[in-house]
Amino acid sequence: MSVTDARGAGALPAPAVLTPRLRLVLVVLLAAQFMLAVDFSILNVALPVIGAGLGFPLARLQWVATSFALCAAGFTLLFGRVADLFGRRRLFLGGLVVLGVASLVGGLARNPEMLLTARVFQGLATAAVTPAGLSLLTISFPEGPLREKALGLNGALMSAGFTAGAVLGGLLTDLLSWRWAFFVNVPVVVAVLLVAPRVIAESRPAGRTRLDVPGAVSVTLGLLALVFGLTRAGERGWGSAAALVPMAAGAVLLLVFLAVERRVPAPLVPLGVLRKPSVIWGNAAGLIAFLTETSLVFLMTLYLQEVPRFSPLAAGLSFGVLGIGTVLGGSYAPKVIGAVGARAALIVGGMAQAVATGALLGLGEGRAWLWLVLVATFAGGVGNMLVIVGFMVTATSRLADREQGLATGLATMTQQVGITLGTPVMSAVATAAMTGSGAAAVLGGIRTAVAVNAALVLLGVLLAALFLRGDRRAPRSG
Structure with missing residues (x-):
């Protein structure tokens, strides 16, 4: 089954309501995106255990995460365009097969080389499946309220998946084995592969294409x-x-x-697309949103374990509140965008995130300050999700169907690069600001990094306010 590109002759009519088939499409695509988001953080807690179990030298241990992130960020734009040219469903399903096999190999790894190879292929699969799945989502749902609702749920589950990965990784490692952090992907992949071909139509250009x-x-x-x-x-x-x-x-x-x-x-990337303000500044706001919120999780993890000395599991579980905030933010973001527009949602969400982040400058050394972490991360999560959904709507709107793979590839690249860079950048800022030793020195470095984080969020708000147009929607161009 094929959908003619750019709503040309023979195109399927755009649905006006969420039909049972569209609900199933949404469930399948969101399940895949949630799984990919979980993969970004599920091994973080397990790294020391993996190192001890496989004989990883400490200096190489970070490559378990870095090898995945490099491939996920580096290849996503290429695969987004490949999806446009050769079939989005085809790339989506093929990437899932690679992900399932790589996850099985990773779980069975007997040495560092085998594990790193599995992580590289997991990253490549993520670079293929994420833009292909997101473009299938934007093609399946017409521009307007239905797409905004789908992107809102996608953003909420994506952020919730990043948070859930940290919690799930700790639970699986403690209760079973770090290997289950890989094995857990396999049944999800199989289920999606069984259902997706039956409910998701292929989407690719009708004519011959060149890469x-x-x-x-x-x-x-x-x-x-x-x-x-x-x-x-x-x-x-x-x-x-x-x-x-x-x-x-x-x-x-x-x-x-x-x-x-x-x-x-x-x-590969028509320069006319890159000149669109919605693409340039929407992605700039998205990059800042991902970089700041994911790195804030790292900073608060460092704070909770090194200053008031909470256990790793307790620190991980505390971010369940952030997960609730992101789910609520993603659920309400489409309503906010429908009422005031994507630009206003970017500004309002960014201001809420900046205020919540700035409040963390008041953290002290005692355990009683946990309440401030919980309140601020919850409020910041709601605001951050307004920005992320606003970014996704902005960066994929006013474009033809034939450009959706490219647009979602750019948006996915923005997401992957932001997630990849957030932790090392903020880690460098916090480390440089630490003077002396002990909890007070760590707290001083964290406060400096939190201040930089909040300033970056405000920069994103300023860019959206200055360079994005305020019109809410425009008809899709052909």
Whole structure:
């Protein structure tokens, strides 16, 4: 079954209500996106146990997370365009197969090399499935209230999945084994693969298509080098050669990519799309939203364990309140956007997140300050989700169906890069600000990083206010 591109002749009529079939489509796609979000954080708590079990040297242990994040961020734009050209459902299902096999291999790993290989393929699968699934979501639901509701639920479950991954990883590691952090993906993948082909229609152009190979190679290598360099900066310092060399190489490769796109007849990323304010500034706001909220989870985890000395499991469970906030924010975001527009939702949500983050500057050394962490992360989670859903709606609106894979690929790249960079960047800020030793020094470094975090959120609000138009919706272009 195929859907003609860009609502041309033979296109299926846009549904006006959430039919039973659309509900099933939504469940299938959201289940896959939730699983991918869980994968980002499920191994964080288990890293020391994995290191001891497989003989990972401490210096290499971070590559369990970094190898996944590099591939997820570096290849997502390429796969978003591949989905546009060769079939979104095809890439979605193929990526799920790779994810299931990689998860099984990771759970059965007997040495570091086997585990890292599994993580690389999990990252590649994430880079394929996330933009393909998101573009299937935007194609299946017409621009307007139905799409806003679907994107709201997607954003809520995505953020809840990131939080749930930390809690689930700790529970599985304590009660069963770290291997179940991999195995848990397999039954979900099988269930989605059984249902998805029956309810999700294929969507691809009707004519012959060509892939911009020079553009694909340059942008993928550029993103890999840039993300790698920024990750190394969080570990080695911003002035180290280990960080500066790959970042410089990444910048050069991305400039090469832009030069290629100006010349090829069928560019990977049409520069006209990048010139759209909704794409540029929507993604800028989204990058800041993901970077700040995911890194705040790291900062509060560090605070709870190093200052009032809560256990890792207690610290992880405390972020269940943040998860509730994100689910509520994602549920109400479509109503807010419908009432005041995506731009206003970005501004209101960002202000709420900034105020909640700034309140954490009042944290002290005693356990009694847990209440402030819970209240602030809950309120910040609601605000952050308004920003994320507003970003998704903004960055995928006013575009033709044939550009949805590209738009969702850009949005997914923004998401992956923000999540990847948040922790190393804020870790570097907090570490640089720590003077002396002990809980007071750690608290001082965390306060500095929290202040930087809140300032970045306010920057996102300013960008949305200055550069995004206030109109709520526009008809889809062909």
